[in-house]
Amino acid sequence: MTFSANTSSYRNIFPQDKTIELNQAVYSGYRQLVQTMLTVDKLDVNFTPNGRDTYLHTAIARRDLAMVQLLVMFKANLNPLLTARDAISPLWMAMLYSYDDISEFLVRAGADINERFSLHFCGKKCNYTINGINGGKTSLLHLAVARNHEAHVKLFLDYGADINYQDTFGKESALQYAVFRKFISLATILIYRGANLESANVDGMTSLHTALIIGDVDLIKMLIQRGANVKAVDNSGKTALHFIAESNVENVEIAEQLLNMGLRINQTEFKRNLGPLHVALLTGKDKLVKLFVRHGADVTAKISNGVSPLSLANLYCSAKTMRLMIARGANVNDKIDDGGTTLHMAARRYSAEKVRVLLRCGANINSLDLRGSTPLGCLENFHSDVAKVLVKQIAIMHARGAFIALSTMEVIWANVPLMEHFNQCLAELKFIEKKPFYLRYTLRTVLDERPMKLAALTRNSDFVLGFQTIKLKLEVPNFAREICIKFMCALLLKYQLSSMEEHLNRIFYDSLPEPIIQAIAYHMNIQDTPYLVERLVRAIRQVQEKARRARRELATEETIGPAQ
Incomplete structure (x- = not known):
């Protein structure tokens, strides 16, 4: 169909309500008809029958940039006051539909770049979802960052977007959005454009804290070089060392840099009395534990439920780390919540290597838990390597005349395999003692x-x-x-x-x-x-x-x- 200056023939296909007729013309892309109706019929280009959509919204929905430009030329309001609760501004609509050409035109034409919007209001209207954006009010800059759209981020900043605005749900800034998603290029742009490095989210976490959890070395170094406060703590009292210990990446180099910058190695968070050492132990980071211990971490400090660092090392770290903790002063016979010792715990977990380490470091094989069980007595499988290790130690003690608890010997006497192993160890000890080489x-x-x-x-x-x-x-x-x-x-x-x-x-x-x-x-x-x-x-x-x-x-x- 060819459109000419004479529009009367086309008006016959639309209803007589001129506002509906204009909306249909916009929807169909009949620019000359739209121009005629706005010029000759003097229709209001900003008419909103339902308080939600204008003709500009209709043109954007059809992704008709030429129609959008025509309506703007006729003074279409780029920032209309819409009364519907789920109403979306033209710019937000273009952004949510990912119509980049229309979005850029609207920004350059003067649309409000700092308008806030709750994404859950758009519902099925835009058929739009994006991972990681919450239900609170957010900004167009946040949306551009979440989409990793560098051109839009630069454009919005050039046209005055508030770089430090925090969304209303998690109180996260655009920089924190970029850091959390590991968008290094966008984070760099935001930092060099003046983003506030000390801006904290609802939990009190700064961008540096987030970067430490993510574990991106380049991002961490850039934030530190640009002056991020390494001594900032979140609402729970966690320091940068806590966050680096929580990370999935064991970043010893950055941790040492932070320690050299004066962070306190034994500063604990408020709720559970967790220090950086405890967090490193809980996450099984042996190298980080070694670094913290070397810098003076207290290996005897217990968390709020009474669990010691040595017990955490037994649960989550290697035997080598346990040996390091004991060498630095951890009490190998310290009691845990059930009255047992770390040796009881290692025995119940059937960790023969850790049992050997504890025995070599002086663990008391006669210690009783609240049920009256020794480390050997708390076992269920007497054919395990742990049972053999414990019986061998008991044989060594017996050969040297050391005290052995009666309850321990009763366990050995009551089990034929244990008794056989005990006697074999005694015979070997006689050879070890008496045969010179x-x-x-x-x-x-x-x-x-x-x-x-x-x-x-x-x-x-x-x-x-x-x-x-x-x-x-x-x-x-x-x-x-x-x-x-x-x-x-x-x-x-x-x-x-x-x-x-x-x-x-x-x-x-x-x-x-x-x-x-x-x-x-x-x-x-x-x-x-x-x-x-x-x-x-x-x-x-x-x-x-x-x-x-x-x-x-x-x-x-x-x-x-x-x-x-």
Whole structure:
């Protein structure tokens, strides 16, 4: 159908109500007819029969940019006062329909960029959903960020969008929207356009807190570099360290940076008395736990229900982390809520490796819980590895005359497999105690000697050869594993000591005699070697410099003296 200046023939197809006729013309895209009706018939371009839709809404619904431009040319109100509760402004309608060309035109034509709208009011009208936008009033800038629409974000900011507006439901800013969704490019734009980094949502979380939970390193570093307050706390008292511990990403580098910026490692949140260490333990972050402990985290601080950090490590972390906690002062025999100890808990969870660690660190195998059960007595499966580990420890205690609770022995006597294993361990202990493999040294030497002392013994090749002649798996199958591990660790320590001595010899060959160097190497902690050597070098060089100055002063005095 070709449209001409004569519009009378087309008017016959519409009802006689001119407002309906105009709406039908807009809907059908008859621009010349619309222009004629607005010019000749003087119809109101902003007429809203139902308090919800104008002719401009009709044109937008048809995605007719040319019709929208025509209506705007005839002074269509871009920001009409609509009375219906679910009414949508033209710009919001275009945005919700994702009509980018119309949205951009309306913004440039003067539509209110800061109008707020509750998305749940649009309902089926726009058939629109977007993940993560709540039911409170939000802004067009929030919507553009949620859609990751960089061009619209820049356009809205250029035309005066309130960059720091917070939605009415979660009180989240556009920056927090971008950070939560990991939209790094949009977050960068908002930050450099002046977004408030300290703006907090309804829970008191800042953009930095959100970035720490998300775990995006580049985003975190950018926020810190732009001046985000690393010491801010949320409404529950959580610090940045709590949030980095909650993250799914174990970000040790950022955590160390935050600690170096002065964050308190033992600051707890209000409700459950959780510190950063507790959160790291609850989320099983072994490396982060190690960092926090190294920076002074209190390994004895309990949370509000009385659970200790060691118990949390037992539940969620590795045996190595448990060993670290105990080495830093955690009480291995501390009672938990049921009256038992961490050893009871590890036994009930059938974690043989953790039971071994606890026993080596002095856990009380005779401790009773509120039901009167020892760690062995609380087991249900007496064929498990945990049962064997506990019985072996009881056999060691029996062989050495240590006290064993009657309830523990009753469990062994009542179970044939446990009794057989107990007797076998006793027989192996006799071999370990009495059979020397070099001079007076027996396998008990390997089991009981301190690591550094055992490492010194392995310098003797005859000692090593004598040990290697024993068929451990045949003679002492229940103790072969730990004896081998202990001996191999001693050999490794010996190599490290030798390497350390060579390193010290190269540094102090003209300053210290070899016996002193050996003594220094013997007493140094292998893990702390670089740090200690650096301090030692600095101290000796200071002493040498003082000695040289003293010699120069003495020589000067001797030279000046005769001259006078």
